[in-house]
Amino acid sequence: MPSEPSAAPGPLLRLTIAGGAAATAVVVTSAALEFGRGHWEAALVALPLLVAAAVGAKVAYPRLLASTSTAVGLMLAAIATGGIVGWAGDARWAVGLHVAAAASSLAASLVALVVSFRGERLPVGPLRDYLTLTKPRIMTLLLLTGAAGMFVGAGGLPDGWDFLAMTTGLALACGGASALNHVMDADIDRLMGERTAARPVASGRMPAPRALEFGLTLTALSFVLLASTVNVLTALLALAGGLFYVVVYTGYLKRSTDLNIVIGGAAGAVPPLVGFAAATGSLTLPALWLFLIVFLWTPPHFWALALMIKEHYQAAGVPMLPGTRGDRETTRQILLYSVLLVAFTVAVGWWLGPLYTGAAALLGAYFLLLAWRLRLDASRRRAVVLFHYSLGYLALLFVAAAIDPLLV
Ligand code: HEM
Numbered sequence: 001m002p003s004e005p006s007a008a009p010g011p012l013l014r015l016t017i018a019g020g021a022a023a024t025a026v027v028v029t030s031a032a033l034e035f036g037r038g039h040w041e042a043a044l045v046a047l048p049l050l051v052a053a054a055v056g057a058k059v060a061y062p063r064l065l066a067s068t069s070t071a072v073g074l075m076l077a078a079i080a081t082g083g084i085v086g087w088a089g090d091a092r093w094a095v096g097l098h099v100a101a102a103a104s105s106l107a108a109s110l111v112a113l114v115v116s117f118r119g120e121r122l123p124v125g126p127l128r129d130y131l132t133l134t135k136p137r138i139m140t141l142l143l144l145t146g147a148a149g150m151f152v153g154a155g156g157l158p159d160g161w162d163f164l165a166m167t168t169g170l171a172l173a174c175g176g177a178s179a180l181n182h183v184m185d186a187d188i189d190r191l192m193g194e195r196t197a198a199r200p201v202a203s204g205r206m207p208a209p210r211a212l213e214f215g216l217t218l219t220a221l222s223f224v225l226l227a228s229t230v231n232v233l234t235a236l237l238a239l240a241g242g243l244f245y246v247v248v249y250t251g252y253l254k255r256s257t258d259l260n261i262v263i264g265g266a267a268g269a270v271p272p273l274v275g276f277a278a279a280t281g282s283l284t285l286p287a288l289w290l291f292l293i294v295f296l297w298t299p300p301h302f303w304a305l306a307l308m309i310k311e312h313y314q315a316a317g318v319p320m321l322p323g324t325r326g327d328r329e330t331t332r333q334i335l336l337y338s339v340l341l342v343a344f345t346v347a348v349g350w351w352l353g354p355l356y357t358g359a360a361a362l363l364g365a366y367f368l369l370l371a372w373r374l375r376l377d378a379s380r381r382r383a384v385v386l387f388h389y390s391l392g393y394l395a396l397l398f399v400a401a402a403i404d405p406l407l408v
């Protein structure tokens with residue numbers, strides 16, 4: 001992370017620390033009054049904000065590391081001793097430890113807030129670049145699959161407020177993860193041609209710490225919003241999807257194996273689980289089917305594109321199938337995954353309904369035709385057609401799954 005040791009955190013990280021300190025103050029004052037529901041909810045708000053600040057400090061602002069990590073450690077201690085309070089039947093010693101931990105966490109977070117105002121200010125960067133960091137076009141399809149997951153979970157129209165909260169929380173999680181991906185991939189994005197070299201961090205327009213703070217803040221806000229207004233399972237799933245994309249796919253798989261997108265594709269398949277859990281508070285078979293549909297769809301979706309920009313990945317030393325195994329093998333694998341995808345989507349029609357099954361068969365037949373044509377002739381034109389069709393295919397298939405319970 002190219003950060004000057006003397007640089008000050010940006011306004012977003014400062015706000016995150018201030019939010020964490022404010023929520024910790026609520027934890028402490030509500031403890032002084034009574035141990036009610038608001039007390040635990042405030043802790044659920046404080047913890048993700050403090051963790052985001054500590055991660056930001058670890059990566060970019062060493063000066064903030066001691067205070068933020070102390071605040072996190074003490075908040076965890078307060079949560080653990082809170083459990084002991086319940087177990088020990090409100091014994092005075094346990095209550096004392098619990099309150100002391102929460103109050104010390106508040107003190108540490110206030111110290112962090114003061115320290116966050118010290119140092120040289122880096123530029124903030126244009127607003128449009130922040131939007132670019134969230135990969136908005138990809139996010140649209142991720143949100144659509146999440147929304148469909150919620151309709152399937154609800155067996156029809158979900159509650160309007162829950163739907164709004166779920167889509168906002170999921171958008172924050174996807175946008176935050178994508179921003180962190182921009183930070184971690186800046187070195188290779190610079191080498192991969194126009195599509196990626198002009199990105200805010202890769203091009204040098206935006207200082208990496210600004211994008212890091214943005215990604216961490218969105219991720220923490222997503223957890224806070226989903227946990228406090230939807231349910232904790234939904235918040236954990238969105239967090240897990242984002243972490244998998246950032247830590248496992250971006251941080252490790254992408255640069256180390258040509259199975260990167262097969263395994264990493266699991267991250268992009270999490271949104272339907274988020275939507276389903278938001279509607280039901282649990283995960284059952286239909287949620288797993290939706291997850292697996294996106295999982296099987298990802299390889300043909302991405303490899304069709306990778307065939308067109310193979311040289312870009314090779315220039316950056318990123319092992320993608322067309323570069324490591326050649327175009328012939330890639331088209332073979334695309335066809336193989338397409339057959340699996342279409343067979344699977346039709347097979348799960350038993351759970352997802354007749355309208356959905358009809359759509360899966362019709363849309364799938366054309367998917368297979370395009371994959372077969374690409375197999376016969378691995379031309380750029382045929383790869384472009386399959387790539388674009390893959391986007392419309394997934395969108396329509398998930399719309400069909402969402403409206404099936406409404407119409408049939
Ligand atoms: C590991 C999994 C995936 C990889 C490696 C991947 C890769 C890519 C790449 C490199 C692009 C071109 C983006 C650009 O123009 O800059 C793209 C486009 C796109 N992807 Fe994926 N993708 C994956 C999974 C997904 C998932 C799960 C979704 C949504 C459900 C998705 C939705 C889209 C959309 C909507 C576009 C078109 C964006 C545009 O028009 O610019 N992708 N994908």
Ligand SMILES: CC(C)=CCC/C(C)=C/CC/C(C)=C/COP(=O)(O)OP(=O)(O)O
Pocket residue numbers: 135138142173174175177178181185196237238239240241242245254267268270271274
């Ligand atoms: C629930 C939740 C938050 C899940 C995370 C979902 C998520 C952000 C998936 C992203 C999939 C994607 C854009 C891959 C692009 O790969 P790449 O980054 O290699 O593409 P690039 O070459 O364009 O950088």
